[in-house]
Amino acid sequence: xxxxxxxLFGRLPIGWLQLTHKRGRFAAALAGVAFANVLVFxxxxxxxxxxxxxxxxxSFFTADIMISAGNANAxxxxxxxxxxxxxxxxADPAVAAGMGLFVGxxxxxxxxxxxxxxxxxxxxxxxxxxxxxLTDGFASxxxxxxxxxxxxxxxxxxxEAAAIRPQSPLSFEAQDRTLTALTTFAGGGxxxxxxxxxxxxxxxxxxxxxxxxxxxxxxxxxxxPGADVPAAITRxxxxxxxxxxRIRSYGDAAQEDLRYxxxxxxxxxxxxxxxxxxxxxxxxxxxxxxxxDVADHLREYATFKAMGYGPRFFLGIVLEExxxxxxxxxxxxxxxxxxxLTLMGAVTTLPLAxxxxxxxxxxxxxxxxxxxxxxxxxxxxAAADPADLF
Numbered sequence: 001x002x003x004x005x006x007x008l009f010g011r012l013p014i015g016w017l018q019l020t021h022k023r024g025r026f027a028a029a030l031a032g033v034a035f036a037n038v039l040v041f042x043x044x045x046x047x048x049x050x051x052x053x054x055x056x057x058x059s060f061f062t063a064d065i066m067i068s069a070g071n072a073n074a075x076x077x078x079x080x081x082x083x084x085x086x087x088x089x090x091a092d093p094a095v096a097a098g099m100g101l102f103v104g105x106x107x108x109x110x111x112x113x114x115x116x117x118x119x120x121x122x123x124x125x126x127x128x129x130x131x132x133x134l135t136d137g138f139a140s141x142x143x144x145x146x147x148x149x150x151x152x153x154x155x156x157x158x159x160e161a162a163a164i165r166p167q168s169p170l171s172f173e174a175q176d177r178t179l180t181a182l183t184t185f186a187g188g189g190x191x192x193x194x195x196x197x198x199x200x201x202x203x204x205x206x207x208x209x210x211x212x213x214x215x216x217x218x219x220x221x222x223x224x225p226g227a228d229v230p231a232a233i234t235r236x237x238x239x240x241x242x243x244x245x246r247i248r249s250y251g252d253a254a255q256e257d258l259r260y261x262x263x264x265x266x267x268x269x270x271x272x273x274x275x276x277x278x279x280x281x282x283x284x285x286x287x288x289x290x291x292x293d294v295a296d297h298l299r300e301y302a303t304f305k306a307m308g309y310g311p312r313f314f315l316g317i318v319l320e321e322x323x324x325x326x327x328x329x330x331x332x333x334x335x336x337x338x339x340x341l342t343l344m345g346a347v348t349t350l351p352l353a354x355x356x357x358x359x360x361x362x363x364x365x366x367x368x369x370x371x372x373x374x375x376x377x378x379x380x381x382a383a384a385d386p387a388d389l390f
Contacts, residue, residue, distance in 0.1 A: 029286070051261075065247065097129075100219055109173065121205070145206075290325075
């Protein structure tokens, strides 16, 4: 390592030699940087999982425009929308079809643990509103009490889910009703529920008798091929007399939901602060190590200063130490962070995984906060007077 750094810097790697002179302190410093990296990795992983889980249900449906209540910040929140606005929207020449979407949580009481399905009630006669991967067995929803359940739901044994097919359906009790699952689809657990379930709108209303068919949670609209979505939204806002409704493109609705989850919901804010705390922990650890090292070698630095070496020389040494701590501390942090996210993903069934973007972001952040710590640590050295030290 010394030879490599000597070739890289074109001089004796003073910073590396000073760090490794006290191996115990060096190992502790690397462990501290690695811990800060692991903390950031875990928080970023959870935030990414939240983003994936938030956007996942939007991928179940195909629509161009979504009409929601004014307080509907998320797919499963907010008031209802009168179905009459869908009929009024169909008067626009660009609108080809519309469908009401019902959303609610349905608990399945099991002896080995309850499972909560985020349930979507849809018109079984409109397969054009569901994604291609969900059309298999979609016609079965026309039968009252049938369902398509999430085979990746948290708490559902994989062998039990794999056995579900039209020839061997699964019946279970939910909301004092008997539901029969004839097939499954790949959804995955989220933060609002353990998995997802699709039922017909009539089956949904039987599960929630207080709800009415005239007031779905959202209205999905499909436009004719080639239609201008922004222009259609503008016309719909003039056509529909209820100014409180949120009329957005389907993609914009998904992104607004994601921003709401990350910036306004307590969970997203807490995870964001977790990332900030991890960065601050790493900054403090690196600064403490570098500051202590500068204090230990202040006389040697003063000698160099008396010999005519300038601030850039000393800054280079401290930055060398900062980069060594950042780079070597990142590697074990990456290994342990990947292991922890993999384990958490297996236990919770959340989409937790290390991604190249996460690794690159944390690596760049590690280098940056190490350099910042090094710059701060050199301030004491710049103020040192050789005459006061001898």
